[in-house]
Amino acid sequence: MRKIKLLLLLIVFILFNSYVIQKGIYINNSIKENKYSKKLNKEIMLKKKVSSGIKDNVLLDSSIAITDNLINDVNIDIEKKEKEKDKLDEKLLAMKKQPIINDYKTAYLTFDDGPSWLTPEILDILKKHNAHATFFVVNAVDNYKDVLNRMVNEGHTIGLHSATHKYDYIYSSEQAYFDDLNRIKDSVKRLTGYNSTLIRFPGGSSNTVSAKYNKGIMSRLTKEVQVRGFYYHDWNVDSGDAAGANADRMISNIERVPSDKKYVNVLMHDAGSKRQTVLALDRIITYYEQNGYHLEALKESSPCVRHAVNN
Numbered sequence: 001m002r003k004i005k006l007l008l009l010l011i012v013f014i015l016f017n018s019y020v021i022q023k024g025i026y027i028n029n030s031i032k033e034n035k036y037s038k039k040l041n042k043e044i045m046l047k048k049k050v051s052s053g054i055k056d057n058v059l060l061d062s063s064i065a066i067t068d069n070l071i072n073d074v075n076i077d078i079e080k081k082e083k084e085k086d087k088l089d090e091k092l093l094a095m096k097k098q099p100i101i102n103d104y105k106t107a108y109l110t111f112d113d114g115p116s117w118l119t120p121e122i123l124d125i126l127k128k129h130n131a132h133a134t135f136f137v138v139n140a141v142d143n144y145k146d147v148l149n150r151m152v153n154e155g156h157t158i159g160l161h162s163a164t165h166k167y168d169y170i171y172s173s174e175q176a177y178f179d180d181l182n183r184i185k186d187s188v189k190r191l192t193g194y195n196s197t198l199i200r201f202p203g204g205s206s207n208t209v210s211a212k213y214n215k216g217i218m219s220r221l222t223k224e225v226q227v228r229g230f231y232y233h234d235w236n237v238d239s240g241d242a243a244g245a246n247a248d249r250m251i252s253n254i255e256r257v258p259s260d261k262k263y264v265n266v267l268m269h270d271a272g273s274k275r276q277t278v279l280a281l282d283r284i285i286t287y288y289e290q291n292g293y294h295l296e297a298l299k300e301s302s303p304c305v306r307h308a309v310n311n
């Protein structure tokens with residue numbers, strides 16, 4: 001009996017133990033699982049944070065992009081507005097300086113590069129015809145004070161050509177151009193009291209030689225001179241005296257231009273070497289008179305003949 005009791009106790013003990021052991025494993029596993037799940041949760045949380053961080057970054061990036069676009073749009077808008085303003089300024093300028101076109105045909109005779117010893121003869125011929133002209137001067141010096149004053153007193157106008165007439169200097173920069181222009185303007189003012197605003201660019205506004213010294217300078221100068229209150233004139237009839245045409249050739253050059261033009265601006269020179277111009281002048285004036293032209297001096301209100309700018 002004792003043996004049976006002991007055996008039963010042993011069996012009960014073994015069963016109990018195996019139960020406890022199993023439970024222990026379960027508890028242990030449970031703890032392990034719990035730890036694992038906590039770790040997993042932490043990772044999930046971290047991943048979530050990172051992913052929301054990425055989301056935040058994406059959001060930040062896209063909001064920077066939107067801001068950039070807005071700034072870009074505003075810049076484009078400002079550029080557009082500035083361009084519109086420039087156009088408006090040009091229109092206003094054009095409106096303000098709307099030329100008065102005579103209801104008769106007008107010939108504007110112009111003489112560049114003087115005065116010289118030949119200029120008094122030219123003034124005499126003009127006087128004889130009661131014709132008026134414009135002198136785009138370079139020699140506004142004391143020696144020609146009387147000639148310059150005679151121009152003004154006899155109803156001609158003095159235009160500004162250049163103080164130096166040196167292309168490599170005047171077209172080297174805007175500063176140089178205006179320094180030169182103001183020099184000749186001040187000299188004319190000092191010698192005659194006449195405040196000239198009419199100009200002719202050396203070589204004309206269409207010259208290409210200036211590109212050698214400063215690319216695009218004519219495009220800028222042709223605008224800037226107007227902003228500063230000057231009126232620039234090119235020509236639509238070239239007598240050819242600059243290229244050495246004799247008097248006969250000058251006449252034929254002039255006659256080649258159709259005589260039904262409403263106004264002509266005739267390029268001539270009264271520099272000291274232009275004797276042929278003096279010899280041709282009487283016939284040139286007669287030609288225009290016979291074709292119904294009035295010979296007038298350029299004024300601020302006169303139409304400006306202008307070439308296409310090439311630099």
Ligand SMILES: [Zn+2]
Pocket residue numbers: 112113161165202203
């Ligand atoms: Zn010249």
